[in-house]
Amino acid sequence: MMIIVPEQGMNVEALQTKYPIIDWEIYTEGTKKYCKIIRVGNHTEVHHFFDDMLKAFDKDDLEMLWSLVKEKFNSTEPTDDKEREIWVELKRLFEPGTYDELWKLQKKIHDLTWRLYDSCGVHHVYTKDGIDIYMLVEKEYPLSRGTLTLMLVTKLLVDQDNKMSRELLRKIFMQVERPRR
Incomplete structure (x- = not known):
């Protein structure tokens, strides 16, 4: 049987x-x-x-x-x-262009939600005020230290824990720890 x-x-x-x-x-x-x-x-x-x-x-x-x-x-x-x-x-x-208006809006980000779409390798930072930032996991974007820090203290929403999510957290942490120019 x-x-x-x-x-x-x-x-x-x-x-x-x-x-x-x-x-x-x-x-x-x-x-x-x-x-x-x-x-x-x-x-x-x-x-x-x-x-x-x-x-x-x-x-x-x-x-x-x-x-x-x-x-x-x-x-x-x-x-x-x-x-x-x-x-x-x-x-x-x-x-991504460093002169894009989107990057200037980071000054208004005080509360955010952070999500990973691991099927396509994109992470998404968004606020209740309608600010949406979509980023490829493998690229670096002109994020402010404040936004990067907020990302680290916010839970990264994922469908499942995987290598990509852990690598993304490590990468963001390294960007925050990088000495200022």
């Missing part, structure tokens, strides 16, 4: 077929706008918020979307608010 026993921690998603992203567009339904992700085989998914996309993406998806967005806006400017949102968030993520 065969008995099937569910194993805890088994990743069912790993057994599913993953379809690469081949295009994207802004999809409107009523008054709401979504980012529509088009995958090979015409598999589509829509995301209203950027962090919803991060929950569903892995690193390859994120890099492919950045490539497609960059290609589209290489010769034109985003005309739609949702297009601009996707462009700005991905540009900040992959090509």
Whole structure:
């Protein structure tokens, strides 16, 4: 006789077929706008918020979307608010500029929440005041010592404890401890 026993921690998603992203567009339904992700085989998914996309993406998806967005806006400017949102968030993520207004807003950060999306290697600092900072785990961003310290005293929200979360905490700690210039 065969008995099937569910194993805890088994990743069912790993057994599913993953379809690469081949295009994207802004999809409107009523008054709401979504980012529509088009995958090979015409598999589509829509995301209203950027962090919803991060929950569903892995690193390859994120890099492919950045490539497609960059290609589209290489010769034109985003005309739609949702297009601009996707462009700005991905540009900040992959090509952070020290003169971006976002980094000046750090002075207003006194209370934050910090989350790791380990499937795509992004961590997200956000406040009740609507300040959102998305960062790739492997990159360093122009964060102030105050923001870095707040990150360390705040619980890092993760789906599960893993090497990436421990390495991220170590990296942030090293940035705080680095001598000032």
